[in-house]
Amino acid sequence: MKLRKIGASILAMAMATSMLAGCGETAAETTTDTQATEQTSETAEPAADTASTTEEAAATTEAKNIEATEITFWHAMNGNLESVLSEITDEFNNSNEYGIKVTLVNQGAYGDLQTKLQASAAADALPDLAQAYNNWLTPYLDKIVKLDDFVANDFDNWDDIVSAYRDECSEFGFIHAVPYNKSTYVLFYNKTMLDELGIAVPETWADVEAAAKTVMDSKNIAFIGYDDLAGAVEASLHQNGSDYVDATGAKFNDDKGLETFTYLSGLYNNGYARLVGEDGYFSNVLSNQQIASYVGSSAGVSYIKAEGWDLGVAPLPGNVQKAANMAGTNIVMFSQDSNKQLAAWEYLKYITSTDAVTKWAVGTGYLPIRQSSYETADYKAYMEENVCAAACYAQAKDFFFSPTFDASNDIRSTVPSTVESLVYDKADAQTWLDTVVGAINAQY
């Protein structure tokens, strides 16, 4: 009897403590995750059938008659990014003539936002607006408001939006989002080290190999690393003039694919490239001068601590052509109420206006989504001082985004671990090709 009593009290105690521990975890998880490198970007891949059920956008041609309302906007912008977003949003809230109030709700890191959106979609409790990557949206495409009518009737100049972003935002066969916090993958390098060794910034794969050999011979460290291995494979294939994947399977099981993997496997097998391992992100490795350069999202530049050395940023090296991954989310509208749709659109127009975009880009380091913002004096001045922005702009014409289809999420999660295994096994190029093709095709 006594034992049972003790057992019961222990159980009660355990339950209470586990609840406490549970609460603590969510908060901590969010913080560990905030540095999460931006995942992928996506490409045009019309999916007209999935779009058929989407509700048509409220008519916008008639004279505007918007009632005062409150709009909820879920985002995953933290730290400085959040303050800039709040500032722009406050300006809108105070200046709009309709009494629209946009409430920003921080949902943590991208991963948290993704899971919350998914759960809310199932519970039919989606916010009016949310940041999202295209590949998050496939399960609830029919809950997204089509923006084509809004864009056609009530937007100053859609063609002013950078074309790769326009393509990405209409990849499901209709305009499902407006681009917002966009970044791209660039080559961050230790300028001091490269200067010391007399290495020019690599522009081609051959340059990378030569530079890597010099660094290896004199410093005995790797030259390059990739934060996003799936993105690295995809970009390298494009740089070699090859396709990556589409809705039917892998598209690189040929000579171009083999060449690409000869390059990548050579980098790893010679020790010219390394995996990030316990360091988590290459920004840490570069900060500690344990690597000469790495490919990562331009949005991660603030995580690099260049103490005692100078940071350089360059466009991604190419081979037969240049190609650079796009990253960063777009803003999607979910509200099904026509007044709220109109109100949310007013907000979207405001924050994507040239002035607001410039302010956002200068304040956060994200890339302007409008061509006209690049032309402003403010942004030009910013680019002169900011090496990262200049490098991003230099490769703006080479942007590509990875397509979204049923298997694309599985491919994104399979490729990195597959590549890691190949690196550990020191596999040859043909094995790389066969294994990566096999792993991708197994996801369909």
Place this chain on the structure above:
Amino acid sequence: MDKKSFKGYLYLLPSMIIMFCFTIYPLVRAIIMSFLGNYSIINGSYSSIGIENYKALFADPDFAMSLKNTTIYVICVVPASIFLSLIIAVLINSCKKTKALFQTIYFLPYVTSVIAIGIVWRWMFNSNYGLINFMLGLVGISPIQWLNLPQYAMPALIIFAIWKSMAFNILIFLAGLQTIPEDLYRAARIDSTPKLRVFTRITVPQLAPMIVYSSVIGMIGAFKVYNEVFSLFQGKAGPANKAMTIVYYIYDKFYNSYKYGVAAAGSVVLFVIILIFTRIQLRVTGGNKK
């Protein structure tokens, strides 16, 4: 139903409702979901009814690996943790003066966030400046790439988890030690029984219900390991996914791949495994008679 038992059920009602909503209903839903092909949680649509999710599950090498990893994890973590906890609990219990202090210290890991602990252990496992490699270096063992190489992913996870799970076991054993009648020890002293014999013949048998309880709870918890993996490998499942566990697999299928049916099938398989193991364990230890 007489008036008295009706009143009893009325008192039970709130907890029954909670249990039905948050345990029974999700369980039934998960089982149903696991038999629906291409099920969507968003609009409830599905393409077929059958065992195709289970087929996909058992054809997936990642699931096979997660099963293997989880089994290794359970087999290593639960007994090792109980054994070490038992020894530490007896040691703490033997010094009456410092007992309260050590009891608190050893319980701290239990009330600390796994994520926070994971950050500390990541530093301890670091191949260049980690404490563990430093200590190994003192006895002449060259640095181990704990978190960098696939073959060390599971050992690192297991070491971390044993330490993590000891806190709760020590607490239970300490509580159990209080209930052992002092007479038994006095009798042993009169017979000048060796200490080891006292431990194996008095302490362990008297603690048997606690040990059974710990091993059942520990095993169920170990089968559901996820947080430890997430925190030690920064949200991934270790190098080349070599520390993937069943729950990690389920989570990944659900939230990242949107394969809701496969995730449900995975959780049903996990449920059945835990059910079988718990039955076996209770039968072997005779725990269900208590």
